[in-house]
Amino acid sequence: MLAPDSDPSVLRVATYNIHKGVQGLGPARRLEIHNLALAVETLDADIVCLQEVRRLNHREAGYFTRWPELPQADFLAPEGYEAVYVTNAFTRHGEHGNALLSRWPVSGHRHEDMSDHRFEQRGLLHVEVLVTGQPVHVIVVHFGLIPASRRRQAEQVRRYIQREIPAGAPVVVAGDFNDWGSRVQRVLAQDALHGFEGPRTYTYPSRLPVVQLDHIYARGLRPIGLMAPRGRVWHRMSDHLPLIAEFRM
Known part of the structure; x- marks a missing residue:
C-alpha cells in the first residue's frame, strides 16, 4: 500500500464505489x-x-437493526473530515448519489445532472477544496452503463470544466466510469486530464479484479503513484475495490 506522506505538497486522493453499504441479495444480504x-x-x-x-x-433502515441514523456520507467521514453529498437518483425507498470527504477545508460545491436517458439517473458533484490554501477542484462522477452514454458524459465533463473552472487551476476527476477501454481517456485527454492504470490497479470485480472501472484523472498535479488494495477484507465490503492516487501539488 502507498505509505501516508506527511509532506503537505503531496495530495492523496481515493475513489470508492461503496455499493450503497450493502452486499449480497435478498435475505442473504x-x-x-x-x-x-x-x-x-x-x-x-x-x-x-x-x-x-x-x-x-x-x-433497508427497517431491515437492518444497525442501520446508521446519519446519512452514509456523514457516517463514513473520519473525525475532522468534512462531508459533501448530493443526490443523483430518487428511488421508491429513498435516494442515493455521490459524496466527497475532505481533510482540507471545503470552500464550495455544485451539482449538475448527467442523466443521459430516463433509465439511469446520474450526476456530477463538483467540490472546491483548499489544499494548503490553494483551490483544487474535485469532480466526482459515476458514468452510465451504455458506451455511447459514457462518451456523452465525458464530453459533458469537458464542457463543465471549461465553463466552471478557471483555466490552469488544478482539477481532479474521479469516480466509477464503468469504462475499461480508452474512449473516456481520449475525450478527457483533450483538456490535459490524464489518468494512468496497470495490472495492479484493476478494481472490478473486487473478488477477482480483471478491469479498472474506477479512475482518477488530474490536471495541474504531478502523479506519484497509484494502487488498489487487495484482499478478502476488501472484496467483502463492495463489488469494487478502492483506488488511491498520490499527486505532487
Whole structure:
C-alpha cells in the first residue's frame, strides 16, 4: 500500500464505489457500512470520492437493526473530515448519489445532472477544496452503463470544466466510469486530464479484479503513484475495490 506522506505538497486522493453499504441479495444480504467506515479511515486519503452513497433508504433502515441514523456520507467521514453529498437518483425507498470527504477545508460545491436517458439517473458533484490554501477542484462522477452514454458524459465533463473552472487551476476527476477501454481517456485527454492504470490497479470485480472501472484523472498535479488494495477484507465490503492516487501539488 502507498505509505501516508506527511509532506503537505503531496495530495492523496481515493475513489470508492461503496455499493450503497450493502452486499449480497435478498435475505442473504449483509450490512457493510460499519466496515466501510473503518476502511475509509485506513485509506488515510486527504480526499475521498464516493459513489452509490445512500442519504436514506426506508426499506433497508427497517431491515437492518444497525442501520446508521446519519446519512452514509456523514457516517463514513473520519473525525475532522468534512462531508459533501448530493443526490443523483430518487428511488421508491429513498435516494442515493455521490459524496466527497475532505481533510482540507471545503470552500464550495455544485451539482449538475448527467442523466443521459430516463433509465439511469446520474450526476456530477463538483467540490472546491483548499489544499494548503490553494483551490483544487474535485469532480466526482459515476458514468452510465451504455458506451455511447459514457462518451456523452465525458464530453459533458469537458464542457463543465471549461465553463466552471478557471483555466490552469488544478482539477481532479474521479469516480466509477464503468469504462475499461480508452474512449473516456481520449475525450478527457483533450483538456490535459490524464489518468494512468496497470495490472495492479484493476478494481472490478473486487473478488477477482480483471478491469479498472474506477479512475482518477488530474490536471495541474504531478502523479506519484497509484494502487488498489487487495484482499478478502476488501472484496467483502463492495463489488469494487478502492483506488488511491498520490499527486505532487
